[in-house]
Amino acid sequence: MLNKIKKLKNMPREEIFFRFQEKALELYEMIRHISGRDLLDEKKWAEDICGLTYDSNFKQKLFERFVNTKADFFFTESYEKTKRCKLIKEKLEWKDWISEADDILKGNIVSLGCQMKIPSGKSWHLDPVKGKPWPEKFYKQAENAGDMKACDIKYVWEISRHQYLVVLAKAFRLTGDEKYAEKIFTILQNWIAANPYHSGVNWSSSLELAVRMISWIWALFFCKDSKFLTPDICALVLKSIYEHGRHISNHLSYYSSPYNHLTGEAAALYLTGALFPVFKESKTWKKTGWDMLEDNVEKQFHEDGMCVEQALFYHHFTLGFYLQALLLKRLHGENVSESMLNRLEKALEFSMHASRPDSRMPMIGDIDNARSLYFSGKHSWDFRGFTGIGAILFQRPDFKYISGESAEEIYWLFTDKEIHDFLMTKETRPAELSKAFYKSGYFIFRDSWTDESNYLCFDCGETACGLSEDDIPSAAHGHADALSFQLSAFGSPILTDGGFYTYSGEEEWHRYFRQEEAHNTIRCGNKRQAVYGGRFKWKQVKNPVLTSWNLSEYLEIAAGRIDYDARAFHQREVVYIKNYFWLINDLVNTEDDDNISCFFHFDPDAEIIIDEINQQITACNGDKGLIIKYFKQALIKSRKGEISPGGGWTAWGYGMKKPSYCIEMIMDAKQERIFSPLLMIPWKKSRDGISFQDYDLSQTDFSAKIFIKGNEFLVSRSDESGISVLMNGEHIS
Known part of the structure; x- marks a missing residue:
């Protein structure tokens, strides 16, 4: 409640007025819904909305207006059907669509990673995971039902987006088999009957209505010439589309x-x-x-x-x-x-x-x-x-x-x-290989545009637009992933992001995948890039700043810094010696008792070997891989597929997660400033020919000698002279 009051104080007048109007409209709609006065009767629908005479031919006239649209009215009518279907069959793996459509005919769909059955009747309101029904009340009452807080509304919404109807519609378009169109119109009739205007959670989000409308539009136009699109069904669907549009325009x-x-x-x-x-x-x-x-x-x-x-x-x-x-x-x-x-x-x-x-x-x-x-x-x-x-x-x-x-x-x-x-x-x-996106804060390194290029994406951008440094939580889809990076070696993904799991599932999983621990960045003790303010929400946001971006013929550098307070900061420098290796320099200033954790998330298909004696981590994904050489003494923790959220998981889609290696490199902050360089060397087919020799590491200075496939590299870094790289005794830049 306190946060809501704080947020209200910071709202502009226009927003306060808009939100007040929204609440008043919802109250008005609820009164009409409870009394049954919000339902659109046939006569009013025909005469007031469609401008047609309400008689026995009304639905036929409406049907004719829909099916007799001019050429180029919709995408499906901008080309000759037979010719286009032939081209699609030549160019695309269209038989996979037919197999998927045949599964849908049997009532089987995959939604948010789960095998599910297409609902019927009241089961359109049923949470398919928990098996619990959302109440068939006025949409706001249904959405806020207290006994449904343990359920993730995304699952019931997703099924009612009806995007699988597009799969059926494509199958009808390509084969002409009426069974696909028949299934579409059966589902639509069933859904409309089970979801009267403003009744239930399927009316509670304007975006959900929008996605559903677009699905229906594609299905209708793909199936305009189906014998199952009768005047009665056409009128029924168009009326519901109108009700969807009316709700969206009001909300x-x-x-x-x-x-x-x-x-x-x-x-x-x-x-x-x-x-x-x-x-x-x-x-x-x-x-x-x-x-x-x-x-x-x-x-x-x-x-x-x-x-x-x-x-x-x-x-x-x-x-x-x-x-x-x-x-x-x-x-x-x-x-x-x-x-x-x-x-x-x-x-x-x-x-x-x-x-x-x-x-x-x-x-x-x-x-x-x-x-x-x-x-x-x-x-x-x-x-x-x-x-x-x-x-x-x-x-x-x-x-x-x-x-x-x-x-x-x-x-x-x-x-x-x-x-x-x-x-x-x-x-x-x-034309360009490496590329800077200054405004959003993403910096892409690559050495070619082939499927075997080396690639790194460095994140030095804000958490998300609209967030602030104060204590007022605001919703956003961005993560606390500043100064993280993702890396592919010779085209194979090695270091990836932890991803994201669910919005309304178990909160510890939701929270984990949004915080620093789920990204290839550093957690500085108890300090946070952004403080978790509840589901979707961040507060006290600290955004990074770019300190360097420089491209030359052989050397590319990006660097950024995030300040936690007047004393504590994390500075990361990414140096690419083109076609050979990366040097990642982390400089952290912190409180004396803070431990520093550096996280690495590996692709689910990657395997790793940890050699703590030689301070080396080797990762491979097929016959491609990455050697990570670390020089700072650290405790290495490796996890994969453990019970807890931080136990080694990649959430590659909503509700979808796979076991994957997560390494936490913990450095004991016995000193105020910690400097930790990392060498990352991509390899292909064999790690032979890659070795490390003399290295020196002081508080902020570093040098190391590396041999890669017969080439000798001497890499050094200091506060005074910056980055220096010698290849076979010659300075490169």
Whole structure:
């Protein structure tokens, strides 16, 4: 309560007024819901909303308006169906979609890593993990039901996002088999009957409604020519879509969740307004949705392209909403502003540069498996479809180099000519290798654009936009991961992030994956980069500052520093001797009794060997690996798959975790200042030819001699002269 009062005192008047209006509207809606006056009767729906005469032909007229839309009205109508399906069958692994669709026909889906059954009737309100039903009350009462606090609402929401309907719809599109369309409309009828307007938790989040609406839109347009899309079913679904749009327009997340939530809601409003002109509010929704997207694009993405939430899954979630709306507007022959196009191109450039050599993204920030463009199969960290869209939209051959020609999204979203031009375009490698993203604070090292390149992503960015240094908790999807890094050796991921597990599950697991211990960074005693303020929330945030970024022919350096107070700080310097090895220098100033813990999280497929005598850790992932040589005396703790959250786990998706090695290197802070250098040497097929000889380590000075495949390196670092590297006796820079 005290935190809420503090937050209220800091709110601008406009936000207080908006939130007051929101609460008043919810009360009004609850009174109408309890009295049964919020249900839309058929006559009012026909005449007041659709502008049609309410008679025996009303549903037929509505049906005809939907199915007889002009060419290029939606993506599925912008190309010749038979020709496109043939191309998809030539280019993509489409039979996997059919297998998945056949599983869905049997009622089986995979949701948030769990095998589940598609609900029916009242089970749409059932928590599929705990087996406990959410109350079928007014949506706010249902969401806040005290006896449901142990349940994670994400699971019941996820099933009602209906994104698996898109899988069925694609199967119908490609095969023409009516059984897939029949299943879609059976599910829709069942859901609508079990979830009357404003009844139950499936109406409690505007974003959930937005994602569900978009799923329905794709399913409807894919199945427009199905015999199971009757006038009765069409009217039923369109009426529910209208109710979804009405709720979203009344409950936009301007202040409560102004990032990916607001973007998803705006995109859904725009799509609904543009695609269903029969609704009386369509023009308003279309304009409101687009204006919000336009006005907020520079608030959603930094000028360097990364999303302000500092979470790469949400980066693509937000980006997918924007791209979908933009492409529809473009299909309708309407202009898109240069400012929006420029910012979205930057967002795609960030995705291109952040991608690892194995084509997956580094795990940064929260994850909830959300996809705004529900293509390209099951959950993964592979977002190449987005750069494929960008390759066509912005005519970027370097984007095509990343996406290849197997990105499913492009074959559903573009015209025949655009696809033809894309396939004829010769891809080119991106011009830059290592790249700085100053505003968001990410610094990417790589030595090539092949699938066997060495790669490191260094995080020197803020925890997330909108957080503060005071004691007032604020929600954010960013983690306490400042000065962490992720590393691939010869294309194989070795050091990765701990990831993220759940929002509403056991709190110790939720908390662990957001704090320093789950990232490749340092915990400075009891000091924190950000203080945990409850689920989603941070307070007393300390953000790092960049102290150096320098690229030369053979040497690349990034360095950052985070200050905990007037005395304590952590400074990390990342030095890449191109094509050979990394030097990581950590300098920590702390209280005399603080222990320093340096964490390393290894890919779940990696194996490790710890040699404490020679102060060396060897990791391998297949025939590629990394040697980590440490010079500071430390206690080494290795954990994998233990019961506790910190027991060695990688949470690669929501509710999904795998055992993986976590090493904690503990240095006893008997002195005020600790300097700990680390050498990290990638190897391929064999570790032979890599050795270490003389080294010297003082309080802040260091030198070491390394032999790598017949080359001798002398590396030194001092406060006075900085970094020096000799290769076979010659200075390199």
